[in-house]
Amino acid sequence: MSDNKLPSGHTRIDSLEMRGITKRFPGVLANNKVDFEVHAGEVHALLGENGAGKSTLMKILYGLYGQDEGDIILNGKKIKIDSPTDAINHGIGMIHQHFMLVETLTVAENVALGMPSSRGFLTDLDRVSERILELGKIYGLEIDPSAYIWQLSVGQQQRVEIIKALYRGAALLILDEPTAVLTPQEVKEFFVIMRQMVADGHALIFISHKLHEIMDICDRVTVLRDGELVGTKIIKEITKSELANWMVGREVSMTRELVDVELGPARLEVKGLCADSNRGTPAVRDFTLNVHSGEILGVAGISGNGQKELAEAITGLREVTGGSVLLEGEDITHCRPGEVTERMLSYIPEERMRDGMIKDFSIAENMILREHHKSPFAEKGFLMLKTIAKHSDQLIDRFRVKTPSRDTKAGTLSGGNIQKVVLAREISRQPRVLIAAQPTRGLDVGATEYVHAQLLEQRANGTAIMMISEDLDEVMALSDRIAVICEGELIGIVPRDEATPEKLGLMMAGVNPEEEAASAAR
Amino acid sequence: MSEIFSASVIISILTSGIRLATPYLYAAIGETFSQRSGVLNLGVEGQMLLGAFVSFYVVFKTENLWLGLLSAIIVGALMGLAMAFVTVNLQAEQGISGIGFYLFGLGMSDLLFKMLLGTVETVKGFSVVPIPILSKIPVIGEIFFNQNVLVYVAFLLVPIAWFVLNKTTLGLNIRSVGENPEAADSVGVSVVKIRYFTIILGGILSGVAGASMSIALLNVFQQNMTSGLGFIAVALVYFGAWRAWGVLAGALLFSMVQAIQLRIQIIDSISLSPDIAVMMPYILTIIVLVASVSRVRAPSALTKPFDRGE
Amino acid sequence: GSAAAPAEEAAPAEEMPAEEIPAEPFKVAIIMPSSITDLAFSQSMYDALVAVQEEMGGESAMEIVYSEGMFVVDDAAAAIRDYASEGYDLIIAHGSQYGSSLQEIAPDFPTTSFAWGTTLNTFKDEGINNVFAYEANSQEGGYVNGVMAASLSKSGVIGVVGPIQAGDADLYVKGFVAGAKSVNPDVEVNVNWIGSFSDVALAAEAANTHIGAGADVLTGTAQMVPGAIGVAEENGALWFGTQASQTSLAEDIVVANQVYDWTVVLDEMLANIKNGVYGGEAYTITLANGGLVMDYNSAFDLPADVKAAADAAVEGIIDGSIEIPVE
Amino acid sequence: MRSRMNALFDAMLPVFATLAALGVGMIMLLILRVSPLEAYGALWEGAFGSTNAIAETLVKATPLLLVGLGICIAFRANVINIGGEGQMIIGGILATQVGLTFTDAPGWLIIILAMFAGFLGGAIWGGIPGALKAYFNVNEILSTVMMNAIAVQLMNFLLRGPMIDPAQLEKASKIPQTARLAEAFRLPRLVPTRLHLGFLIALVLAILVYILLWRTTLGYRIRAVGQNPDASRYGGIRVRRRIVLALFLSGAFAGLAGAIQVYGVNYRMITDGSASGFTGAAGFNGIVAALFGQLHPIGTIPASIFFGALLVGANKMQRVVQIPSALITALNGLVVVFVVSSEIWRKKRQRQRLALARQAESEDDDVSPSAPELYPPAEEASES
Ligand SMILES: Nc1ncnc2c1ncn2[C@@H]1O[C@H](COP(=O)(O)OP(=O)(O)OP(=O)(O)O)[C@@H](O)[C@H]1O
Numbered sequence A: 001m002s003d004n005k006l007p008s009g010h011t012r013i014d015s016l017e018m019r020g021i022t023k024r025f026p027g028v029l030a031n032n033k034v035d036f037e038v039h040a041g042e043v044h045a046l047l048g049e050n051g052a053g054k055s056t057l058m059k060i061l062y063g064l065y066g067q068d069e070g071d072i073i074l075n076g077k078k079i080k081i082d083s084p085t086d087a088i089n090h091g092i093g094m095i096h097q098h099f100m101l102v103e104t105l106t107v108a109e110n111v112a113l114g115m116p117s118s119r120g121f122l123t124d125l126d127r128v129s130e131r132i133l134e135l136g137k138i139y140g141l142e143i144d145p146s147a148y149i150w151q152l153s154v155g156q157q158q159r160v161e162i163i164k165a166l167y168r169g170a171a172l173l174i175l176d177e178p179t180a181v182l183t184p185q186e187v188k189e190f191f192v193i194m195r196q197m198v199a200d201g202h203a204l205i206f207i208s209h210k211l212h213e214i215m216d217i218c219d220r221v222t223v224l225r226d227g228e229l230v231g232t233k234i235i236k237e238i239t240k241s242e243l244a245n246w247m248v249g250r251e252v253s254m255t256r257e258l259v260d261v262e263l264g265p266a267r268l269e270v271k272g273l274c275a276d277s278n279r280g281t282p283a284v285r286d287f288t289l290n291v292h293s294g295e296i297l298g299v300a301g302i303s304g305n306g307q308k309e310l311a312e313a314i315t316g317l318r319e320v321t322g323g324s325v326l327l328e329g330e331d332i333t334h335c336r337p338g339e340v341t342e343r344m345l346s347y348i349p350e351e352r353m354r355d356g357m358i359k360d361f362s363i364a365e366n367m368i369l370r371e372h373h374k375s376p377f378a379e380k381g382f383l384m385l386k387t388i389a390k391h392s393d394q395l396i397d398r399f400r401v402k403t404p405s406r407d408t409k410a411g412t413l414s415g416g417n418i419q420k421v422v423l424a425r426e427i428s429r430q431p432r433v434l435i436a437a438q439p440t441r442g443l444d445v446g447a448t449e450y451v452h453a454q455l456l457e458q459r460a461n462g463t464a465i466m467m468i469s470e471d472l473d474e475v476m477a478l479s480d481r482i483a484v485i486c487e488g489e490l491i492g493i494v495p496r497d498e499a500t501p502e503k504l505g506l507m508m509a510g511v512n513p514e515e516e517a518a519s520a521a522r
Numbered sequence B: 001m002s003e004i005f006s007a008s009v010i011i012s013i014l015t016s017g018i019r020l021a022t023p024y025l026y027a028a029i030g031e032t033f034s035q036r037s038g039v040l041n042l043g044v045e046g047q048m049l050l051g052a053f054v055s056f057y058v059v060f061k062t063e064n065l066w067l068g069l070l071s072a073i074i075v076g077a078l079m080g081l082a083m084a085f086v087t088v089n090l091q092a093e094q095g096i097s098g099i100g101f102y103l104f105g106l107g108m109s110d111l112l113f114k115m116l117l118g119t120v121e122t123v124k125g126f127s128v129v130p131i132p133i134l135s136k137i138p139v140i141g142e143i144f145f146n147q148n149v150l151v152y153v154a155f156l157l158v159p160i161a162w163f164v165l166n167k168t169t170l171g172l173n174i175r176s177v178g179e180n181p182e183a184a185d186s187v188g189v190s191v192v193k194i195r196y197f198t199i200i201l202g203g204i205l206s207g208v209a210g211a212s213m214s215i216a217l218l219n220v221f222q223q224n225m226t227s228g229l230g231f232i233a234v235a236l237v238y239f240g241a242w243r244a245w246g247v248l249a250g251a252l253l254f255s256m257v258q259a260i261q262l263r264i265q266i267i268d269s270i271s272l273s274p275d276i277a278v279m280m281p282y283i284l285t286i287i288v289l290v291a292s293v294s295r296v297r298a299p300s301a302l303t304k305p306f307d308r309g310e
Numbered sequence C: 001g002s003a004a005a006p007a008e009e010a011a012p013a014e015e016m017p018a019e020e021i022p023a024e025p026f027k028v029a030i031i032m033p034s035s036i037t038d039l040a041f042s043q044s045m046y047d048a049l050v051a052v053q054e055e056m057g058g059e060s061a062m063e064i065v066y067s068e069g070m071f072v073v074d075d076a077a078a079a080i081r082d083y084a085s086e087g088y089d090l091i092i093a094h095g096s097q098y099g100s101s102l103q104e105i106a107p108d109f110p111t112t113s114f115a116w117g118t119t120l121n122t123f124k125d126e127g128i129n130n131v132f133a134y135e136a137n138s139q140e141g142g143y144v145n146g147v148m149a150a151s152l153s154k155s156g157v158i159g160v161v162g163p164i165q166a167g168d169a170d171l172y173v174k175g176f177v178a179g180a181k182s183v184n185p186d187v188e189v190n191v192n193w194i195g196s197f198s199d200v201a202l203a204a205e206a207a208n209t210h211i212g213a214g215a216d217v218l219t220g221t222a223q224m225v226p227g228a229i230g231v232a233e234e235n236g237a238l239w240f241g242t243q244a245s246q247t248s249l250a251e252d253i254v255v256a257n258q259v260y261d262w263t264v265v266l267d268e269m270l271a272n273i274k275n276g277v278y279g280g281e282a283y284t285i286t287l288a289n290g291g292l293v294m295d296y297n298s299a300f301d302l303p304a305d306v307k308a309a310a311d312a313a314v315e316g317i318i319d320g321s322i323e324i325p326v327e
Numbered sequence D: 001m002r003s004r005m006n007a008l009f010d011a012m013l014p015v016f017a018t019l020a021a022l023g024v025g026m027i028m029l030l031i032l033r034v035s036p037l038e039a040y041g042a043l044w045e046g047a048f049g050s051t052n053a054i055a056e057t058l059v060k061a062t063p064l065l066l067v068g069l070g071i072c073i074a075f076r077a078n079v080i081n082i083g084g085e086g087q088m089i090i091g092g093i094l095a096t097q098v099g100l101t102f103t104d105a106p107g108w109l110i111i112i113l114a115m116f117a118g119f120l121g122g123a124i125w126g127g128i129p130g131a132l133k134a135y136f137n138v139n140e141i142l143s144t145v146m147m148n149a150i151a152v153q154l155m156n157f158l159l160r161g162p163m164i165d166p167a168q169l170e171k172a173s174k175i176p177q178t179a180r181l182a183e184a185f186r187l188p189r190l191v192p193t194r195l196h197l198g199f200l201i202a203l204v205l206a207i208l209v210y211i212l213l214w215r216t217t218l219g220y221r222i223r224a225v226g227q228n229p230d231a232s233r234y235g236g237i238r239v240r241r242r243i244v245l246a247l248f249l250s251g252a253f254a255g256l257a258g259a260i261q262v263y264g265v266n267y268r269m270i271t272d273g274s275a276s277g278f279t280g281a282a283g284f285n286g287i288v289a290a291l292f293g294q295l296h297p298i299g300t301i302p303a304s305i306f307f308g309a310l311l312v313g314a315n316k317m318q319r320v321v322q323i324p325s326a327l328i329t330a331l332n333g334l335v336v337v338f339v340v341s342s343e344i345w346r347k348k349r350q351r352q353r354l355a356l357a358r359q360a361e362s363e364d365d366d367v368s369p370s371a372p373e374l375y376p377p378a379e380e381a382s383e384s
């Protein structure tokens, strides 16, 4: 009996099977007779394009959705999972694609939520905080237990989600795109944790759009397409490009050529910019840089180092406490967001679900969020519904947004498709300046490819692009120059051909190798 | 003019204020719990009226005050239970169903009053219980420690509510359900159970709020005797920004100004139209809120029925 | 246009009493703002109707229907029109807010009688002849109550709790103040208008305020006063009631009530209708015509000199030697 | 064909719910020894039994519809306007003042001016809480509840003094009411009943509000701000102004309801000291009507007629079977609760149908799921 137990005390889940799972949503067959299986001691990847039905399948397993058809079999016995409580009682845990955190509560409170307290009906937040710090040390996930969630960056929030799962010590853990918001370094550390858990006898289900991660960490992979099972394979028996083709159903090119584009004048000038974070502490400090027409300026940095505040200060969404912002020579420092938009600045915010679109609006309505008051979408204050419909159909088509129709509520789209809607809107207006935060986060390979191509096309058209990303591969692949930000300060700007992951990594930690060298020489 | 600043006047205004605040406190603390869990209960006034009538009637018949109080609790709980079923299980729009329950309570209490009593009667309600020693303190003793039991309990509820909401796992669950029910649900906190609990608690406290009027402060029942008090109590929850202490501040402010307003009307040297005087508590409540620029947001899930979104 | 049909329907009702007397009962409808059990304004009229009904010989002689809680003027108008078209003989709109509606409706039913209180306006000037009006000289009993209050007050401070300063309530309070001052010009009569007819808690707190200001005698008018009576009782202050007898609420402290007895008005109206006069007369209940009755609490030991002063005031009002200023 | 049946069922759902509530009410009636058949017969009679009854129902529905339209706007901007009562009062007061001031002007002009004054009065009374919310973060539920109380006292003050009917000043009883409006200033009647032009005005406005919300940029902005203020700001929308505007408009419709109540029904303002004496609680009931109408202006039309019928019919029922008015109030409460609870079945059925429809005609290209909705929210009808 005892060999059945995990170190955390949970009973092992030797095998879990989902058989013939079907799930329908209004207008969508999200899962169609899907079979899936995972066992203790393995990492099983779930792969598929945006909207293939991965999250849905996992939400069924976690009791958030009820399946229309099909069975779940745990250790050979058919079980019913009607709620997360049932799932938790069976030892199943989940890290969600869209975070399940209570913003107005602290990290410790979020972790403690739903767990029995050592002090009976009183909360034991001190203990929880200690344990969080402990876990943080062990797994390299440092976080302040007393911070409120709304004060944290997306990356930090992801850490809280991971800590929540670790704290609960589930026997089977579902990881729905946990790495999407982590830096490569953090991903490495996270994989160490995952390996440890597998070695201990956990079963892990891992969803990711990053094929190299899947090749790296998984034992088996199951591919879904349009809600249907394509098949399951052992990772060792398949190559990365085979995997990509298998998933998308066509060739995918993984590398991209940067054609030379003539560098134009500086379109976006940021001079000594300062702004505060939501906590009221300085988040952007004396930040200065220019972005020229026809270039992609990558902004690299670890999540939560002021990237979001920088973008918001530039776009008028956040109060500027010092310095100035010029767009094509004109001062836009204290302009309202609308005025900035008018000057053809586009912004793809990091938290698209919250900041960049309206969940209960249809896709068509979301597509005109920026231009709803302008011709051809509006004439004399009236919306031109036909034009709007045609426009959104075009974009849905061009960006391959997977949706039953343009009238579908945007909030019901899959994670990746929500992003496509925002991207489509921001890019299609032919901006003079484009600020793109994490533009491919959560996108499948095909979509990533498409977005990259779009950014390059914009660059070729002379748009000045500022691309904020934590994905160093992406930054190095697309940027002409790379600016590194750390604790709100500009550490340095490196031309693309001088950039190496090591150098950038150092800078992201706040060290400028050139300055170091200079001061060493002195 | 100096009349209003004399010690006896101030004492009488403060004691008035504390008495007036009592029903507000019960109802608003109850409402705070339900709103913190994401449920707007606009039926408070109806629950108060039914609680007021039933407790009055039981006391009238049995002369047992505690039995009367108990019956208000039971009636409040039943109203809460119905409200919970409608808003949680049937996911009905909270605002309207609240108005529905208000109308039901308003009509039902009056109907029962007509059928069972027929005319205005009085009972011997909770009498003033001076707290030993404390009530002897000059001024303060008279104001705070010379009241009836239900007044003391109302004020005791404030620290208790604060404690429950902020220091217990139950409070943590309530707050998380009101902010992000999906998140709470995803870690196995039962949104349904928590909301049932808070709505029923809210009903009970509203029932007691009614009882505090009919069998402690006024000792009569008259149709529609709350006359909008329940709605003010809901407003006070917003004034208090969903904090027990804030609710206390709001209830006291409103009641004190009410007491001052009544006093001002009878001061010869001030000639103010009575209608204008009656406006004062309402205007001042708004002004105080404007001056205290609060950034607190309502619980995010307030008025949103929870549904896993299938 | 619409008036034609209902008027025709109503026609037979008009002729009937002339031909054979008891075949059809006399049909009365009453519309009132609060409820028939309010121990105040509405109840006073309903009780009077029931009394008249008994006098006439019960339900076979007179049929009474009522619409209570008609605080919405518009709903009251619908009720009035509906009763009229159903052939009721007398429709009483018991609330000063209903006047406009009567002015609209009455001309459409020329052979139906309407009554409007409390006011003295029968719309005769507007050419309408089927509306009676009635009013209570509530200042009279108010005066008598005031006389007693000032005589009984030891502190020289008296408190008054009123709803809004208008109509019947305003008259009562004016009379009360005048009466009190007539006994003791230095007496302080504090008046609180709480701005509501239903807020029992605020009425109670107004009473508390008066007590806090030194009052040892209180009075008040309208249906929210029970709260104030309770406070008076608790603090051993005396109470004077009006509209209906409030003695049952606090037998120890209620001294006297001015009780409205509308039977006087009703009797006259019915007599007029029998004679084919459908309106145009205005009635006032007064101490003189017995419509206002001073009702003393027998359980309260009222000093003889005070009672004598009260009786003198009643006398004076009846014979006209006392004039109560009400502007 | 089947979808027609479904739509019919959905439309009938509130009726079924009402019947269920009346079923519960039956028990109360039996306890009071009243024949439910007679009682409910009277209710129906009172609401729809004759031309006059129907007219009364529509008269009652008019302020509900107008207030409801304002509620549709406010709720779409995610502000809850509980202040309809106060806004109606202020609208009524300003409109009345117009008619009392310019006694020589032509009727049509005064009516237009008065409607505008009512609109403006309500707008100000709604705009204040709007501005307080947008710029001082004062919750609108609190401020509108307070503003209601202030409006009532203001009305009492004005009607007792500055605006009192001069004729009343000479009388002892001094009824707190204004003078009567001249005949020429009254809203024209439509049929020989009390039904007045105000009902048509409300109908036209319902269509205009529909257009405003779903066909104009302003409506787009109001709805955007209501759904997600962060994203709206990002989209260049001035969030705070939209919040003020939404409450401003919402108040304006209530104010107009007040003006129409005066010019179409009462012809003067009278106070009994409470708000509902004048408003008939339409400021509250309008909220219920709007929510029954799915917060859709067109849906609010049948919803307010339904409610008007219930209120008018219930009064008739009280008259016929002579039950205490309290029972009517309780019964109305039950109907509200039952009808709002029945919504869940409509939603469930709609979901099911969408899922099934998709499955059945997966080949069919026309995937627009708009068909089964009774009042298609315009998002879905946008292909037209
Ligand atoms: N609650 C819902 N209501 C309606 N449709 C839904 C809902 N949730 C998901 N869908 C639909 O089901 C399909 C599958 O969505 P799902 O979220 O499972 O995709 P996914 O594979 O996780 O995609 P991604 O990689 O973009 O996260 C999508 O077409 C989506 O629009």
Ligand SMILES: Nc1ncnc2c1ncn2[C@@H]1O[C@H](COP(=O)(O)OP(=O)(O)OP(=O)(O)O)[C@@H](O)[C@H]1O
Residues within 6 Å of the ligand: A316, A317, A318, A319, A320, A333, A334, A335, A336, A337, D233, D237, D238, D239, D240, D241, D242
């Ligand atoms: N360019 C800016 N710089 C600094 N703060 C800003 C800027 N634009 C808006 N804000 C702040 O953001 C918040 C919301 O602004 P928003 O533009 O949505 O308001 P608004 O609707 O435009 O209101 P108003 O029109 O009255 O200014 C406010 O606190 C505002 O002061």
Ligand SMILES: [Mg+2]
Residues within 6 Å of the ligand: A054, A055, A056, A097, A176, A414, A415, A416
């Ligand atoms: Mg997903």
Ligand SMILES: [Mg+2]
Residues within 6 Å of the ligand: A336, D238
């Ligand atoms: Mg601004």
